[in-house]
Amino acid sequence: MDYLKDLNSFQKAAVTHTEGPCLVIAGAGSGKTRVLTYRIAHLIKEHKIDPFSILALTFTNKAANEMKNRIESIVGTDARSLWMGTFHSIFSRILRAEGHKIGYPSNYVIYDTQDSKSLIKSIVKELTLDPKMYKENYVYNRISNAKNKLISYSEYVNNALIQEEDALSLRPKIGEIYKIYVKRCFKSQAMDFDDLLFNTNVLFSDHIDVLNKYQQIFKYVLIDEFQDTNHCQYLITKKLASVHRNICVVGDDAQSIYAFRGAEIKNILKFEDDFDDLKVVKLEQNYRSTKNIVNAANSIIEKNESKISKDVWTENEEGELISVKKAFSDNEEGRIISNLIFEEKNKKQLTNSNFAVLYRTNSQSRSMEEALRRIGIKYKVFGGVSFYQRKEVKDLLAYLRFVVNHNDEQSFRRIINYPRRGIGLTSINKIILTSNEENKSLWEILKNASNYFNRRVLKSLIPFVDMIRSFEIFNNKNDAYVSASHIASTSGLLEDLYNDKSIEGISRFENIQELLNSIKEFVDNPENSSFNIDKFLQEISLMTDQDSDDDSDEEYISLMTIHMAKGLEFPVVFVVGVEEDLFPSQMMITTKEDLEEERRLFYVAITRSMNKLYLTYSNTRYRYGMLKDCQMSRFIKEINPLYLENESNLVNKSFIKNVLREKKKNIKPISKLLINNINSQFASSNINELKEGVSVQHPSFGSGEIMKVDIDANQKKAIVKFKSVGEKTLLLNFAKLKIIK
DNA sequence: GACTCCGATCTTTTT
DNA sequence: GATCGGAGTC
Numbered sequence: 001m002d003y004l005k006d007l008n009s010f011q012k013a014a015v016t017h018t019e020g021p022c023l024v025i026a027g028a029g030s031g032k033t034r035v036l037t038y039r040i041a042h043l044i045k046e047h048k049i050d051p052f053s054i055l056a057l058t059f060t061n062k063a064a065n066e067m068k069n070r071i072e073s074i075v076g077t078d079a080r081s082l083w084m085g086t087f088h089s090i091f092s093r094i095l096r097a098e099g100h101k102i103g104y105p106s107n108y109v110i111y112d113t114q115d116s117k118s119l120i121k122s123i124v125k126e127l128t129l130d131p132k133m134y135k136e137n138y139v140y141n142r143i144s145n146a147k148n149k150l151i152s153y154s155e156y157v158n159n160a161l162i163q164e165e166d167a168l169s170l171r172p173k174i175g176e177i178y179k180i181y182v183k184r185c186f187k188s189q190a191m192d193f194d195d196l197l198f199n200t201n202v203l204f205s206d207h208i209d210v211l212n213k214y215q216q217i218f219k220y221v222l223i224d225e226f227q228d229t230n231h232c233q234y235l236i237t238k239k240l241a242s243v244h245r246n247i248c249v250v251g252d253d254a255q256s257i258y259a260f261r262g263a264e265i266k267n268i269l270k271f272e273d274d275f276d277d278l279k280v281v282k283l284e285q286n287y288r289s290t291k292n293i294v295n296a297a298n299s300i301i302e303k304n305e306s307k308i309s310k311d312v313w314t315e316n317e318e319g320e321l322i323s324v325k326k327a328f329s330d331n332e333e334g335r336i337i338s339n340l341i342f343e344e345k346n347k348k349q350l351t352n353s354n355f356a357v358l359y360r361t362n363s364q365s366r367s368m369e370e371a372l373r374r375i376g377i378k379y380k381v382f383g384g385v386s387f388y389q390r391k392e393v394k395d396l397l398a399y400l401r402f403v404v405n406h407n408d409e410q411s412f413r414r415i416i417n418y419p420r421r422g423i424g425l426t427s428i429n430k431i432i433l434t435s436n437e438e439n440k441s442l443w444e445i446l447k448n449a450s451n452y453f454n455r456r457v458l459k460s461l462i463p464f465v466d467m468i469r470s471f472e473i474f475n476n477k478n479d480a481y482v483s484a485s486h487i488a489s490t491s492g493l494l495e496d497l498y499n500d501k502s503i504e505g506i507s508r509f510e511n512i513q514e515l516l517n518s519i520k521e522f523v524d525n526p527e528n529s530s531f532n533i534d535k536f537l538q539e540i541s542l543m544t545d546q547d548s549d550d551d552s553d554e555e556y557i558s559l560m561t562i563h564m565a566k567g568l569e570f571p572v573v574f575v576v577g578v579e580e581d582l583f584p585s586q587m588m589i590t591t592k593e594d595l596e597e598e599r600r601l602f603y604v605a606i607t608r609s610m611n612k613l614y615l616t617y618s619n620t621r622y623r624y625g626m627l628k629d630c631q632m633s634r635f636i637k638e639i640n641p642l643y644l645e646n647e648s649n650l651v652n653k654s655f656i657k658n659v660l661r662e663k664k665k666n667i668k669p670i671s672k673l674l675i676n677n678i679n680s681q682f683a684s685s686n687i688n689e690l691k692e693g694v695s696v697q698h699p700s701f702g703s704g705e706i707m708k709v710d711i712d713a714n715q716k717k718a719i720v721k722f723k724s725v726g727e728k729t730l731l732l733n734f735a736k737l738k739i740i741k
Numbered sequence: 742g743a744c745t746c747c748g749a750t751c752t753t754t755t756t
Numbered sequence: 757g758a759t760c761g762g763a764g765t766c
Contacts, residue, residue, distance in 0.1 A: 059755085059756075060755085060756080061756090086756065087756080088756045112756090131761095135751095193755085194756090196756085257754075258754080258755075260753080261754085261755065360753070361752090361753055361754075362754085363752085363753095363757095383754095422743090424742045424743080425742085427742090542756065561754065563753090563755065564754090564755085582753095585753055601754080622757085623752080623757095624750095624751075624757065624758090625757040625758085742766105743765100744764105744765085745763100745764090745765085746762105746763090746764090746765105747761105747763090748762090749761085750758105750759085750760085751757105751758095751759090751760100752758095
């Protein structure tokens with residue numbers, strides 16, 4: 001019980017109030033994660049609760065893993081049998097076990113957003129609706145929102161209010177698309193992200209015995225980041241906890257940043273109504289940040305009308321004032337930050353891992369990366385385009401998916417004519433249409449293709465069907481790695497990529513190798529219970545990009561979106577691109593609620609910082625290939641100036657010089673400036689001189705020694721492995737490479 | 742049906 | 757800037 005000594009009286013109350021409902025309102029930096037981990041540890045150690053009867057739900061895999069590790073360090077390996085994970089992963093686990101009761105096989109596929117949208121797209125096309133009105137983004141969001149509110153397609157078309165909304169937006173057919181979408185997913189034995197929640201609710205509503213079973217299993221339920229739960233998630237957990245009533249939710253309304261995907265802050269208030277014997281604990285002391293940062297953050301969140309009153313304070317020292325830095329361009333912003341990092345590191349003896357650069361949109365990482373690379377600081381970008389979303393990776397996965405499940409329409413579409421086997425769009429659509437019209441499964445149609453299609457189609461279709469069959473047989477006798485390799489080469493996919501000697505082709509080929517490697521790792525991991533493809537696909541379907549957590553002990557600076565940074569803390573934080581229209585995003589400021597959510601996002605960004613906070617913005621920025629004028633965000637102006645560094649001493653002289661120099665160049669698009677430079681300075685590099693061991697410099701990627709080179713003269717690009725950037729393979733326009741002699 | 746080229750379009754955050 | 761779809765050609 002020695003660990004309880006680390007807690008203040010409020011935290012202790014939250015940890016030890018184990019029986020009955022408990023709501024913890026936890027301000028930023030108030031030790032929320034600590035409370036949750038100690039609470040679970042306390043249950044296991046002091047109350048001798050079986051970890052298997054504790055359900056702890058988080059929103060990201062990262063948070064779940066971190067908490068699991070922390071608990072394990074207190075209670076040991078017992079922690080492994082905890083039900084701990086994201087809503088999506090826990091529910092998918094339950095659905096794998098029980099889904100057959102609502103008609104899903106245990107190896108159902110999970111459609112990611114891309115799959116869902118492309119399915120919607122084809123439905124819109126089949127219904128011959130105007131694709132401009134029925135954009136897949138819009139339709140997808142509409143369906144997703146409905147599912148998160150537990151509105152089924154039949155309820156959707158019968159709901160007068162919704163129908164009126166759709167009629168007003170001139171999209172009356174959304175209900176119909178919704179219906180077809182659901183049926184097609186079911187036919188493909190697939191669930192999208194929202195289905196994992198929606199169907200869990202269906203399962204529990206329609207099968208009381210299943211609900212009872214899990215109600216008995218979960219004696220204690222905990223929810224992290226409760227402010228981010230949507231209606232559906234809340235309802236399910238409420239149901240699950242309604243027998244034992246030991247439910248503890250922890251959240252902070254000021255940090256609710258997921259309303260855009262259906263999160264309802266109201267759930268916090270609802271919770272108070274739903275559980276009358278509720279114990280409420282407020283954690284208001286901040287242990288993370290300096291007074292200046294806490295106060296500045298408070299001065300921001302004050303502007304929001306909707307909030308639960310809370311007084312976040314700290315005993316920490318005053319700390320440094322917040323610096324606001326203005327740059328001339330996004331590239332200069334990067335340069336300023338990399339210089340500041342360099343300075344801070346020297347001045348305060350900090351290491352790379354003490355720094356984080358946070359931005360609103362993923363695309364902003366580019367200019368930061370370039371600047372950091374140039375100055376030779378190691379960094380790591382979190383999020384962005386996931387490895388598993390790359391085309392070639394998805395292609396191979398689609399093969400694997402289709403071998404396991406012959407009815408997966410989206411995978412079928414991907415692989416039927418890739419590599420080319422002469423089955424065009426017309427035939428593909430006909431196959432799918434036939435399957436829908438005949439009301440038979442996709443595989444049923446393919447198996448009996450000769451009943452439906454002419455000789456020409458059959459000539460290419462039959463070998464495909466036979467191939468899938470042979471894969472299935474092969475897969476049954478071999479582990480995931482052997483099968484996947486076999487499928488990759490026999491399908492012709494590997495050969496197709498291998499023959500593509502373009503730079504992109506080579507990189508694609510390497511990505512496939514990487515995917516195969518990760519399957520090998522999966523097979524070699526003795527902790528896994530099973531080594532087949534099925535299991536591998538399940539493992540990765542809910543994985544995002546924080547996969548390769550700790551591949552090295554190297555210290556790096558973290559680059560990520562603010563959304564991703566939630567729950568993390570860093571001694572020095574840079575919030576970049578704090579510009580009007582970008583942050584708050586121009587897409588967002590339609591309603592007051594939207595603006596308030598953006599403001600909460602800004603609040604989250606600020607409160608990540610422990611000691612020093614920099615806010616930067618830029619006068620000009622590239623967006624969509626165009627140079628745009630920008631100005632300081634209203635959010636900076638909203639901060640009480642008491643906590644800001646005096647603007648007059650924020651710009652140093654060399655900085656001003658820099659700005660003036662760039663201004664003289666007359667706001668030309670930087671890419672053009674670069675090309676001019678290249679023509680005069682860099683054009684000298686002769687293709688033949690680019691070989692192993694030669695030192696080269698690139699205007700964006702800095703300099704390094706070439707490890708390997710592949711040149712594509714037609715595309716004027718070269719693959720260069722730089723030692724300096726961790727042997728990364730980069731696709732570079734070789735005209736931009738200057739050889740250092 | 743495959744391939745190439747051109748222009749239109751979309752740009753937020755995540756499971 | 758990148759991606760996607762359509763039109764036109766082989």
